Amino acid sequence: MGRVNPLDAFSALLSDEGRTLLAGLRDHDPAQELATATRLRREHPAELVSAALGQARLRQRAVAKFGAEDAYRMFFTPNGVEQSTRRTVAVHRAARLSALGVRSVADLCCGIGGDAIAYARAGIHVLAVDHDPLTAEVARANAEALGLSDLIEVRCADVTEIDTSPYDAVFVDPARRGGNRAGAARSASMRGGGRATGGRIFDPEAYSPPLSWAIEAARKAPRAALKIAPGIPHEAIPEDAAAEWISDGGDVKEAVLWFGTAPGSVRATLLPSGAHLETAAPLPDPPVRPVGRYLYEPDGAVIRAHLVAEAAAGLDGGLIDETIAYVTADELRPTPYAAAYEITDELPFNLKNLKALLREREIGVLTVKKRGSAVEPEEIRRKVKLRGPNAATVLLTRVAGAPTMLIGQPAKPVDD
Numbered sequence: 001m002g003r004v005n006p007l008d009a010f011s012a013l014l015s016d017e018g019r020t021l022l023a024g025l026r027d028h029d030p031a032q033e034l035a036t037a038t039r040l041r042r043e044h045p046a047e048l049v050s051a052a053l054g055q056a057r058l059r060q061r062a063v064a065k066f067g068a069e070d071a072y073r074m075f076f077t078p079n080g081v082e083q084s085t086r087r088t089v090a091v092h093r094a095a096r097l098s099a100l101g102v103r104s105v106a107d108l109c110c111g112i113g114g115d116a117i118a119y120a121r122a123g124i125h126v127l128a129v130d131h132d133p134l135t136a137e138v139a140r141a142n143a144e145a146l147g148l149s150d151l152i153e154v155r156c157a158d159v160t161e162i163d164t165s166p167y168d169a170v171f172v173d174p175a176r177r178g179g180n181r182a183g184a185a186r187s188a189s190m191r192g193g194g195r196a197t198g199g200r201i202f203d204p205e206a207y208s209p210p211l212s213w214a215i216e217a218a219r220k221a222p223r224a225a226l227k228i229a230p231g232i233p234h235e236a237i238p239e240d241a242a243a244e245w246i247s248d249g250g251d252v253k254e255a256v257l258w259f260g261t262a263p264g265s266v267r268a269t270l271l272p273s274g275a276h277l278e279t280a281a282p283l284p285d286p287p288v289r290p291v292g293r294y295l296y297e298p299d300g301a302v303i304r305a306h307l308v309a310e311a312a313a314g315l316d317g318g319l320i321d322e323t324i325a326y327v328t329a330d331e332l333r334p335t336p337y338a339a340a341y342e343i344t345d346e347l348p349f350n351l352k353n354l355k356a357l358l359r360e361r362e363i364g365v366l367t368v369k370k371r372g373s374a375v376e377p378e379e380i381r382r383k384v385k386l387r388g389p390n391a392a393t394v395l396l397t398r399v400a401g402a403p404t405m406l407i408g409q410p411a412k413p414v415d416d
């Protein structure tokens with residue numbers, strides 16, 4: 001049997017037969033895939049069945065990013081679902097561009113359309129460009145499936161050939177996964193500009209298109225937003241850009257370089273609440289002080305944006321160590337920018353003592369957190385025996401330079 005052209009397989013999926021088949025697979029159990037495939041092949045061509053099953057799997061994966069209502073109407077490619085912007089973040093960015101008066105945007109590197117959809121839903125006209133023919137077809141199908149074809153024009157082209165002058169804004173989300181990791185590592189270490197960030201190398205010139213191209217494209221437009229890895233070192237932020245780090249549900253998802261607004265400022269945005277901190281003149285670090293009754297763990301976006309001092313400003317607190325982003329205070333104050341823990345014990349790091357304490361307190365559920373400690377939470381979880389009705393949190397860290405375990409639990413919320 002010859003290999004099926006992916007574009008042909010996708011257009012077969014868009015036929016009435018393909019759509020009906022796919023709709024019937026919405027609640028299908030992936031563990032039963034073989035049996036389902038055998039049954040469906042009795043009535044439909046084998047290629048169509050396998051395309052539908054593949055798409056059904058991708059839709060199930062996409063629910064976490066797009067929500068069930070959209071995910072089961074949309075189409076995906078494996079890379080497309082992996083690389084797309086989650087809806088919450090795309091909606092936030094579209095709202096910011098819309099608030100800046102943007103009515104049309106060139107979405108350069110549109111993928112399957114995660115961002116384009118959010119722009120269109122914010123009422124912005126979108127030129128969505130991707131050089132991969134299948135990805136562009138999928139983006140087109142998504143615009144149609146969501147009733148947004150009037151607002152989204154999809155073009156299959158290399159972004160470097162696009163005239164962006166008719167648009168109010170440019171948005172670039174370069175491809176940065178699945179590249180040549182070894183090559184990226186090599187070029188990063190040669191230039192000394194790369195950073196290992198969460199296992200990935202920050203080498204923006206290995207992006208497709210390279211970040212330097214995206215920055216030039218941004219400077220030509222009245223407004224621009226460039227999506228980049230959150231590990232971008234602050235030294236790499238161009239002076240004429242503003243930088244924003246965005247977390248969703250406490251996980252840092254991405255950074256954005258904004259052009260045409262607030263140059264030199266840094267911002268942390270926490271979704272879903274939308275709470276944000278922003279400054280162009282960062283405060284000095286809070287003083288180091290002894291561990292008090294409460295410990296605040298700033299949100300990752302706050303830490304990446306170097307806004308711990310700003311987050312701590314209303315807490316009347318200090319750092320537990322000059323190199324650690326944990327803030328401590330004697331009083332509990334409400335803040336959207338950090339999770340608060342009530343600390344019951346501060347002990348030098350020692351596994352035997354930790355085990356004894358957990359046994360004595362009858363701890364059956366233990367949350368392990370760490371900052372500035374070489375010990376892996378997994379190792380602790382493996383080595384301690386948990387038995388009993390109580391829960392606790394252990395924070396492995398350094399206090400004034402010494403490896404320390406802070407034991408406590410999430411603080412009960414206080415009213416504003």
Ligand SMILES: C[S@@+](CC[C@H](N)C(=O)[O-])C[C@H]1O[C@@H](n2cnc3c(N)ncnc32)[C@H](O)[C@@H]1O
Pocket residue numbers: 080083084085086108109110111112113114115116129130131132135157158159160173174175176208209
């Ligand atoms: C990170 S994905 C975009 C995801 C998109 N923002 C979304 O939310 O669905 C990057 C895309 O850029 C495309 N791409 C990379 N280099 C390109 C180029 N030079 N011209 C056009 N598209 C390009 C890739 O095919 C890929 O689909």
